[in-house]
Amino acid sequence: MMFRQFTALVMALTLCLSTVSCGTNSSKVTQSQQPTTNSTPAAVNNTPAIADGRYPVQQASYDDADGTYSLTLLNTPPGTPPLYRVSNLQMARLTNEQIAQGEKSFLEVKDNTPVLYLTEDFKIDYIHNVTETRENPQTGQTETVVVRQESNFWSPFAGALAGQAIGSLLFRPQYYVPPVYQPGGLRGFGGYGNTYDGAVQRYRTNYNTSPAAVRNRETFRTTGGLRRTPSTTVRQPAPSTGTKSTGSGYGTSRLRTGPGSSTTRPRSGFGTSPGVRRAPTRSFRRR
Amino acid sequence: MTSWLNRMSGRTRYMVCRIMIHLAGDEIAPLLGLLNEKGREAIDAEGDLQVLGEGLVEICQNLLQMNLYWFSVANEGDVLWKEEEAGNYVTELFTDSAQRYLSEPNYGKPVGENESFSIPITHNLVVMITIAATGETPALETSLGDREGLEDALKAIINLHYQGRLEAIQVQFSPAQFGDELTNDQLLLNFPELVPL
Numbered sequence: 001m002m003f004r005q006f007t008a009l010v011m012a013l014t015l016c017l018s019t020v021s022c023g024t025n026s027s028k029v030t031q032s033q034q035p036t037t038n039s040t041p042a043a044v045n046n047t048p049a050i051a052d053g054r055y056p057v058q059q060a061s062y063d064d065a066d067g068t069y070s071l072t073l074l075n076t077p078p079g080t081p082p083l084y085r086v087s088n089l090q091m092a093r094l095t096n097e098q099i100a101q102g103e104k105s106f107l108e109v110k111d112n113t114p115v116l117y118l119t120e121d122f123k124i125d126y127i128h129n130v131t132e133t134r135e136n137p138q139t140g141q142t143e144t145v146v147v148r149q150e151s152n153f154w155s156p157f158a159g160a161l162a163g164q165a166i167g168s169l170l171f172r173p174q175y176y177v178p179p180v181y182q183p184g185g186l187r188g189f190g191g192y193g194n195t196y197d198g199a200v201q202r203y204r205t206n207y208n209t210s211p212a213a214v215r216n217r218e219t220f221r222t223t224g225g226l227r228r229t230p231s232t233t234v235r236q237p238a239p240s241t242g243t244k245s246t247g248s249g250y251g252t253s254r255l256r257t258g259p260g261s262s263t264t265r266p267r268s269g270f271g272t273s274p275g276v277r278r279a280p281t282r283s284f285r286r287r
Numbered sequence: 288m289t290s291w292l293n294r295m296s297g298r299t300r301y302m303v304c305r306i307m308i309h310l311a312g313d314e315i316a317p318l319l320g321l322l323n324e325k326g327r328e329a330i331d332a333e334g335d336l337q338v339l340g341e342g343l344v345e346i347c348q349n350l351l352q353m354n355l356y357w358f359s360v361a362n363e364g365d366v367l368w369k370e371e372e373a374g375n376y377v378t379e380l381f382t383d384s385a386q387r388y389l390s391e392p393n394y395g396k397p398v399g400e401n402e403s404f405s406i407p408i409t410h411n412l413v414v415m416i417t418i419a420a421t422g423e424t425p426a427l428e429t430s431l432g433d434r435e436g437l438e439d440a441l442k443a444i445i446n447l448h449y450q451g452r453l454e455a456i457q458v459q460f461s462p463a464q465f466g467d468e469l470t471n472d473q474l475l476l477n478f479p480e481l482v483p484l
Contacts, residue, residue, distance in 0.1 A: 133333060144334070197451060210337055220334025223385045224463050226326040243476055244461075245469040247388025250326045251381050251457030252334040255301070255419055258371030269365030270428050271304070273480050 047085045049112055051077050057105045057116065058082075061125035062154060062178065065146065067213030069124075071116070073107055084114075088196040090173035091116045093157040115173040118157055126154040128181050129216055144219055154178050154186040175199040177211040217254045224248030293368040301373035301454070304364025304427050305380050305417040306440060308350060309474065309481050311358035315412045321349055322414065322460045339456045340448040343416070346458060347441040350414065354434065359481035362431040362440070377419050377455045384415045387477040388461040409462050411469040413478055419455035420447050434484050 055073040062069050071084045084107070094103050094117050105118045128150040156176055169192070177199045179190035190211060191203030203211045226248045293300070310318065325342035332338035367373040420427075426443035429436065447453050461477070462469045474481075 201451075204337065209332075209335060215333075215335065218334055218336050220329070221381060221457075222326070222330065223459070224388070224390045226323065226330060242389070243473065244387070244389045245473045245477075246391070246463035246467045247385075247459060247461030248323070248326060248390075248463045249381070249385060249415070249457065249459030250329045250334075250339075251377075251417065251455065251459075252329070252336045252339050253374060253377045253419065253455035253457075254336060255374030255377060255454050256370050257374035257378055258369075269304075269363065270430065271363035272361045272430050272432050272482050273363065 047081070047083065050080055050084055050109055050114070052109045052111065053077070055107045055109075057107055057118075059125070060105075060116070060122075061127060063127040063129070064178070064181070064212040065127070065129045065216045067177070067211075069116075071107060086114055088175060089114060089116055091118060091156060091176055092173045093117070093170045094119055095171050120157045121155060122157070123153040123155050126152045126178065126181075126186055128152055128212075131216060133220065144216075146216075150183070152181070152183065152185055156189050158187040177203045177213065180207060181212060214254070217256075218252045220250070220252045222248075222250045226250060290366070290368070298368045299370070299421055300423065301367045301370065301419055301421060302364065302424055302428060303367065303373050303376045303380070303417070303419045303455070304362060305384065305415060306427075306431060306437075307361040307478060307481060308357060308414045308416075308437070309359040309478065310353060310356040310412045310414070311410055312356040313408065313410065315353065315356050315410070316408050316465060318349060318353060318412060318414075319409075319460070319462070319464055321346065322458065323464055325458065336453070336456060339458075340453055343418075343453075343456050343458065344445050344448050346414070346416070347445050351438065351441050354438065357434065357437065357484050359483045360431055360437055361478070361480040361482060362427075363480075364428065366428070373419055373454075377417065377457070380417045381457050381459075384417065384457070384459040387413075387415075388459075388463070407466065407468050409468045411471065411474050413461050413469065413474070413481075415457075415459040416444070417455070417457040417459075418444060418447065418453055420452045421454060422452055432482050432484070437484070 050073075053075075055075055057071055058074055059072040060069060066087065068085055068087050069089045071086075073082050073084055076082050076084075090113070092115060094105070098117075099119055103117075103119075105116070105122045108115050108117060129146045130148050130150065131144050132147050134145050156178070157170065174192050174194055175196045175198065176189040177191040178186050179188055190206060191199040191201070193199040193202055200211055200214055209215070224247050290300075325346060328342055329335075329339050365376065367376065418427075424443050424447065426436075426439040431437050431440050
């Protein structure tokens with residue numbers, strides 16, 4: 001009886017271990033010209049889900065590097081830290097009745113979905129990341145770099161503007177993106193919607209560009225002569241005799257990158273010749 | 288098995304792929320104009336992914352119109368369940384694509400006022416498009432070794448932009464501009480994976 005239980009436990013553990021080990025990367029960094037760091041700040045991981053309930057909010061901040069909210073909550077259940085981080089957060093304004101009754105800002109979690117209910121003058125600390133496009137001297141590729149951070153505030157529901165824009169929708173949970181950053185502080189919002197993407201879309205319609213939290217996650221790279229101002233000298237192009245021709249390229253990625261390189265892991269994917277990297281200076285055996 | 292587990296735990300499915308299209312013929316040089324134009328627009332927009340997406344749609348539409356000049360193709364890609372892995376793969380593909388050509392311009396000798404000169408028209412052009420997208424895109428997750436498959440793939444990329452599912456876009460091309468050439472030898476040497484359509 002004991003032996004059977006023991007065997008079952010060992011088998012379960014082995015299954016767990018083998019599933020976990022399938023996910024690890026070997027983190028050998030190759031010598032090639034890979035851009036070394038992803039210069040946009042590493043996005044903060046959301047804290048684990050918090051139990052359903054209502055938690056008064058002591059303080060809230062928003063980081064426009066990636067749109068993460070950090071909330072300091074009161075009365076969290078034992079074992080749950082008071083600091084709560086989440087990327088896409090719905091918000092709603094407290095109704096006049098609630099405010100008259102003395103309600104203060106709180107986070108309500110229902111069915112694992114958090115919604116932040118705020119008074120009309122609640123100030124969210126706004127962390128603004130100032131970015132610049134610079135050329136990486138090692139790779140010759142241009143990258144977006146955060147050069148400094150500025151602290152400011154954002155009152156999403158402050159002022160008559162908020163009320164006029166969307167009327168009674170104000171009191172229903174919605175996704176919001178802040179307005180364009182200005183040093184004097186942010187009031188109101190730049191976009192809203194019942195999905196985060198919808199809020200981002202509205203912002204785009206208003207301002208013709210994506211919100212800071214979206215833009216700051218983008219890393220832009222170029223190669224070749226795209227950035228060079230065209231020369232006014234007429235030149236007779238030299239015949240192409242080298243092993244390589246000329247070329248140019250550009251690209252943007254919103255994806256986070258990590259320290260591990262997956263070059264050494266053979267790819268099993270799809271394609272005309274899957275699993276084989278065919279850069280001319282290296283050779284691989286077909287899997 | 289692992290993909291089922293990943294789906295059950297609510298993870299995002301990332302698909303990263305690169306398509307290399309080789310065009311050959313006398314009339315392909317104008318496409319270089321479009322590619323450079325989209326590159327400059329991307330720079331002016333400081334890499335706004337939305338702008339790159341619109342540019343990519345135009346490039347794909349032009350490629351579809353130029354299907355007479357499609358000569359050979361190659362594609363590769365993979366499905367990843369971790370954002371960092373997808374991001375790393377995208378970075379690797381950018382660097383790998385960039386190694387197929389020289390970044391330096393072709394510094395020919397300057398031509399005097401009354402001298403005659405000729406601009407060679409390249410007869411080969413390779414366009415490398417790399418994208419990362421969320422969810423499943425069957426038209427891209429296959430071997431694109433035939434014309435129909437490639438047509439479906441380009442259309443799928445256009446749809447991905449309108450669906451807002453693109454997380455990374457890269458466009459690279461060789462040669463760089465009018466007057467530069469990509470010879471057959473250079474083609475074989477730097478793009479060995481191309482298969483004839």
